Amino acid sequence: MFILKNAWISITRNKGRNILIGAIILVIACACTITLAINNTASDLINSYSSVYDKELTLSFNRQNMMKDFDIRGEEGREQAKEKFENIATYTIDDIKSFAEVENIKSYYYTYSLSLNGNNIDKAEIETNTPPGGFGGDRGSKGHMNSSMDFTLTGYSSVDSMSEFINGTYTMSEITDNAWEVVFNGNYVFINEELATYNELSLNDKIKLEDEDENTYEFEIIGIFKDNDTEESSMMSMFSNSANTLVTNADALVKIDEENDSIKGSINPTFIIDDYANAETIQKSFYEKGLDETYVVETNQQQAEAGVSSVKNVKSFATTFLIITLLIGGIVLFILNMINIRERKYEIGVFRTIGISKLKLTMQFVSELLLVALVALIIGAGVGATISKPVSNTLLKSEIENSSESREQMQNNFGGPGGNPGEDRGKMPDFNKASGIPSIQAYDSIDAVVDITVISELLVIGLSLVLVSSIASMISIQRFSPLTILKERS
Amino acid sequence: MKNNNKSSKTTKKQDINKDNILLSIQNASYRYSDAEENEYALRDVNYNFEKGKIYAIRGRSGTGKTTLLSLISGLERCTEGSIIFDGKDLKNINLDTYRNSQIGIVFQSYNLLPYMTASENIILSMDASGAKIKNKKQKAIELMQSVGLKESYADRKVLRLSGGEQQRVAIARSLSYNPKMIVADEPTGNLDKQTESEILDIFKKLAHEEGKCVIIVTHSQNVCDIVDEIYDLKKTK
Numbered sequence: 001m002f003i004l005k006n007a008w009i010s011i012t013r014n015k016g017r018n019i020l021i022g023a024i025i026l027v028i029a030c031a032c033t034i035t036l037a038i039n040n041t042a043s044d045l046i047n048s049y050s051s052v053y054d055k056e057l058t059l060s061f062n063r064q065n066m067m068k069d070f071d072i073r074g075e076e077g078r079e080q081a082k083e084k085f086e087n088i089a090t091y092t093i094d095d096i097k098s099f100a101e102v103e104n105i106k107s108y109y110y111t112y113s114l115s116l117n118g119n120n121i122d123k124a125e126i127e128t129n130t131p132p133g134g135f136g137g138d139r140g141s142k143g144h145m146n147s148s149m150d151f152t153l154t155g156y157s158s159v160d161s162m163s164e165f166i167n168g169t170y171t172m173s174e175i176t177d178n179a180w181e182v183v184f185n186g187n188y189v190f191i192n193e194e195l196a197t198y199n200e201l202s203l204n205d206k207i208k209l210e211d212e213d214e215n216t217y218e219f220e221i222i223g224i225f226k227d228n229d230t231e232e233s234s235m236m237s238m239f240s241n242s243a244n245t246l247v248t249n250a251d252a253l254v255k256i257d258e259e260n261d262s263i264k265g266s267i268n269p270t271f272i273i274d275d276y277a278n279a280e281t282i283q284k285s286f287y288e289k290g291l292d293e294t295y296v297v298e299t300n301q302q303q304a305e306a307g308v309s310s311v312k313n314v315k316s317f318a319t320t321f322l323i324i325t326l327l328i329g330g331i332v333l334f335i336l337n338m339i340n341i342r343e344r345k346y347e348i349g350v351f352r353t354i355g356i357s358k359l360k361l362t363m364q365f366v367s368e369l370l371l372v373a374l375v376a377l378i379i380g381a382g383v384g385a386t387i388s389k390p391v392s393n394t395l396l397k398s399e400i401e402n403s404s405e406s407r408e409q410m411q412n413n414f415g416g417p418g419g420n421p422g423e424d425r426g427k428m429p430d431f432n433k434a435s436g437i438p439s440i441q442a443y444d445s446i447d448a449v450v451d452i453t454v455i456s457e458l459l460v461i462g463l464s465l466v467l468v469s470s471i472a473s474m475i476s477i478q479r480f481s482p483l484t485i486l487k488e489r490s
Numbered sequence: 491m492k493n494n495n496k497s498s499k500t501t502k503k504q505d506i507n508k509d510n511i512l513l514s515i516q517n518a519s520y521r522y523s524d525a526e527e528n529e530y531a532l533r534d535v536n537y538n539f540e541k542g543k544i545y546a547i548r549g550r551s552g553t554g555k556t557t558l559l560s561l562i563s564g565l566e567r568c569t570e571g572s573i574i575f576d577g578k579d580l581k582n583i584n585l586d587t588y589r590n591s592q593i594g595i596v597f598q599s600y601n602l603l604p605y606m607t608a609s610e611n612i613i614l615s616m617d618a619s620g621a622k623i624k625n626k627k628q629k630a631i632e633l634m635q636s637v638g639l640k641e642s643y644a645d646r647k648v649l650r651l652s653g654g655e656q657q658r659v660a661i662a663r664s665l666s667y668n669p670k671m672i673v674a675d676e677p678t679g680n681l682d683k684q685t686e687s688e689i690l691d692i693f694k695k696l697a698h699e700e701g702k703c704v705i706i707v708t709h710s711q712n713v714c715d716i717v718d719e720i721y722d723l724k725k726t727k
Contacts, residue, residue, distance in 0.1 A: 002617035013605040350601050353565065354663070355590020356618045483556075483565045 003360055007367040021336055021369070022376040028329035029380020029462060030387075035322035036457050037388040037448035038395070042315035046308045053304035057105075057271045057279055059091070059286075062296045089292035093254065096269040102285040104278040105271045109161035112250040114257060114265035115149030119208035119216050123150035124198040124243040151209060155250035158184070161270065162247075170225040170242070176203050179222040183249060190223035190247040194239050209246075212262050219248065276301045310399040317395065326465065333469035337369070341476045352482035365473040369466050377462045384458075385450035392448035512671060512703045513539040513562065517571035520557050531557045534571070537721055541670070544697040544704040546714045549723030555707045556675060558723065562705060563595045563673045564588045576670065590619040594664025598676035600656040602648045608634060608659045609644040612666050619667035633662040637692050654685035661692055671703040672696060678710060690716050 011018050091099075093110070100108040156162045159180075164170040173193050182188050191201065201207065203221055210216045225247070227240040257265040273282060276299050283297040305312065341348075351361050520532040532554035539545055549555050560566045561573060564585035573580045575592065589595070602611045612630040616623055623629050631644050637658040648656055657677060664672055674693065678686035694716055697704040706713055714720050 002614070005617075006614070009606065009610070347603060350603055351618075353589065353595060353597075353601060354615050354618050355586045355588070357586040481566075483560045 003364045004367055007364050007371060010364075010368050011371060017336075017340060018368075018372050021333070022372045024329065024332055024336070025373050025376035025462070025465075026380045026383075028325055028465065029377045029458060030384045031325040032322060032458055032461055033381050033384025033450055033454060034388040034391050034448070035318040035325070036454045036461075037384065037450045038318040038392045039315055039322070040451070040453055040457075041392065041448040042311050042318070045311050046305065046315070049308045050304045053300060054272045055274065055276055055304070056300040057273045057282060057297050058300075059269060059291070059295045060298050061088070062294055088294060091267065091269075091291060091295075093250075093267060095290065096267065098289050099269070099286050099291065100271060102282055102289070104274050104282055106274055107160070107272045108269060109157045110250060110267050110269040111157070111161055112155040112253045112257075112265055112267055113152060114253055114263055115152050116209035116211055116217065116263075117150045119210045121195070121199045121201065121207050121209075124192070124195045124239050126238060151244050151246055153189075153209075153246045153248055153253055155248050155253035156184075157250045161250075163270075164242075165225075169229050170227055170247075172223050173226045174203055174224040176222045183222060184251070185249070187217065187219045187252050188222045188248060189219040190225050191221055192240065192243050192245060193224050193226050194243040196221075196224050198243075211256075211260055213260065215260055217256055219246065223247075273299070310396060313399050314392065314395045317399075318392075326461065330465055330468055333465065334472055337469050338472040338476075341365075341473045345480065348477060348480055349482045349484075352480070358477050362470075362474050362477050365477070366467070366470045369470055370463070373462055373466045377458060381450065381455060381458055388448040388450055393445045396445060510540040510542070511538050512541045512576060514574040515558075515562070515571070516574065518558075518561060518568040518573055519570040520554070520561060520566065521569045532561070532568075535723075539671070539703050539705060541703050542697055542701045543718040544693055544716070545706065546717040546720045547705065547707045547723060548709060548714060548720060550725070553723040553725055555723055559673055559675050559705070559707045563593055565595075590615070591621070591667050592669055592671065594661075594667075594669040594672045596657070596660050596664050596672065596674035596677045598679040600648075600653075600660045602656060602659055602663070604647065604649045606648065607645050608639070608648055608651065608662075611648060611659060612663045615663045615666040621667045630662070630666070633665055634659065636665070637662045638688060653680050654682070654689065657681060657685075657689055658692070661689070665696070669702070671705065674704070674706045676708055676710075677706060678708070678713065683712070686710070686712060 093112075096108065096110055099105070160166075165172075170190075172190070175190075179188070179190075183190070189207070191207075196202065199207075201221060201224075203224065205221045206218055207221065208216050208218050227242045229240060229242075253265055257263050271282070273279065279297055279299050286295075286297065287293060348361065351364075352358070356364075515535050515537040518532065518535045519530050521530045525531070535558065547555055547558060557566070561568050564580060567581060567585070575583075575588070580588065602608075603614070606614065609627055609630040612633060613626045616626050616629070627644070631641050634644060635641065639655060639658050639662070643651065643655065643659075648659060651659065657680075661672075661674075661677075672693070677693075678689050681689060690713060693704045693706065696702045697718070706717065708714065
């Protein structure tokens with residue numbers, strides 16, 4: 001008790017010094033409150049935004065991995081490369097099921113794609129004088145599929161895998177009553193409304209498709225969808241990208257693929273994972289389970305976080321500012337404490353002479369700083385809470401403006417937005433669309449809130465800072481000899 | 491400068507009542523940590539101090555008086571030999587507890603805390619000792635009165651007191667937890683003759699009436715005149 005009493009007496013008699021220490025801690029507390037509030041609120045916003053997206057992991061072919069083991073120079077090298085390319089190891093549905101057993105994978109789904117020609121329907125296209133090798137062709141074909149076929153069939157393993165419907169790229173314009181009950185259980189398809197119009201097709205019509213060996217496959221139309229993607233399929237086409245895409249279930253396509261050697265389908269699995277940080281571990285596990293190393297895993301993290309990039313930048317700035325504040329504040333407090341101890345050497349000598357132990361003396365000095373810090377922290381937290389909201393919103397506004405200026409600058413570099421009307425060559429590339437990342441920010445304000453979490457963190461930081469800066473006094477008290485101090489005084 | 495005179499000895503034969511010995515210094519030597527191997531500040535000292543007596547330790551500058559005092563008062567530990575207080579070797583006891591409950595120390599320069607009042611200085615010492623005293627302020631005033639200070643001085647900052655008054659406060663502080671021994675380093679060095687005489691009367695009273703062992707390190711003949719025993723420290727080659 002007398003330690004606290006002495007600490008209080010010491011504080012009141014050294015008002016100037018303690019006001020200075022208090023002011024420094026107040027500034028640190030204020031800065032910490034603001035940055036912690038921004039940090040926590042920004043984290044909440046980022047998590048909230050990211051939670052809308054499943055954490056997805058997909059497999060993609062990596063050309064560099066395939067080419068790394070051989071030289072393509074010379075005829076022999078080129079032959080080797082060709083052979084290697086033609087015999088790229090692929091994975092089956094069984095492989096995917098096996099991969100899905102890896103720890104950190106919560107669920108999975110896949111799409112199965114293959115191409116077929118029309119038998120009783122025509123491909124939606126308008127004949128043009130397209131130069132050989134020009135703009136035509138089916139852009140929906142993927143992997144090893146024969147790009148000369150008329151239609152791309154995309155089979156989904158479950159509703160979860162129907163990303164185009166989930167994200168609104170496709171919307172159903174007509175659908176049979178039992179469509180969602182039967183679409184995963186047989187030869188049923190959804191077709192693009194452009195294809196339906198082109199071939200005068202309607203619900204419950206049956207369409208026939210055929211492979212290269214002229215084997216025919218019949219599908220019943222149970223839905224007609226609209227493609228909302230405004231991107232043009234090609235410069236010379238009036239149809240959307242998905243005009244010749246037929247949507248069905250994966251099992252139906254796997255069955256067709258298994259029955260005919262001439263058909264080569266491709267599987268695109270998507271794994272839902274628990275954390276993006278585990279992607280590398282998962283890739284390693286996939287390789288151990290037999291995935292060829294020409295494949296790598298990719299996540300949708302960038303896409304999931306793109307809408308909050310400005311918030312992330314503000315959060316990052318706040319974190320950096322917090323660290324710098326604590327570093328500088330800590331050093332200043334440490335030096336002030338050292339000076340304080342030197343000034344109070346005589347006092348320490350007297351205390352030690354009358355039998356106050358080093359521990360009690362250290363506790364008294366730390367208590368003095370703690371009492372001052374506590375008052376400063378409370379005031380600092382109050383001030384910080386008041387100004388954290390406008391500061392955070394100003395920072396975010398500035399960040400968004402900077403981001404817009406950068407984009408405008410980029411547009412200017414490419415000749416300005418839109419270029420000359422009617423001329424595609426002058427039109428600026430849409431970088432964000434190309435990368436699949438939205439350019440619009442999800443939030444235009446942060447409204448940083450000082451809650452119990454921020455207060456708790458502030459207390460922990462403040463107390464840690466006080467203890468660290470008290471090390472000077474702790475060490476000095478241990479080293480001082482009372483007799484030496486008092487002799488110096490005499 | 492290197493001190494070539496490394497040992498200290500007494501000059502006076504003692505008539506010792508062994509049962510009455512409170513503190514016994516046995517072959518005590520002290521060497522500073524940065525000193526050379528045979529360079530001692532104090533060497534092979536053998537003294538006994540009894541309860542109810544007042545002692546003077548005198549000697550010229552550099553003979554190790556203050557060093558001896560710091561060993562007796564537990565501010566330092568002797569590097570060789572031992573100091574036995576009330577049957578216990580100081581090496582084996584907590585010196586903080588020893589200083590705050592068994593021994594009172596009075597310095598020439600008083601060593602009071604200037605930002606505290608006279609009574610606060612005394613109460614601080616009571617607090618440090620952990621002694622359970624009900625009304626500490628009242629006890630502090632009584633102690634001040636016992637050394638000749640008025641009650642009205644209790645709430646004065648010590649810097650507003652004269653040298654003699656400050657020394658009285660220092661003595662009152664050293665008595666605050668009723669120690670068995672008082673050690674004083676040149677307690678009258680800064681005082682005039684009249685005040686010196688009054689302070690020495692206090693020490694005599696403490697030894698002869700209250701049974702305390704009082705050890706005074708001094709150059710003053712006036713002090714030597716009133717003590718029961720004198721120990722002379724001398725440099726020897």
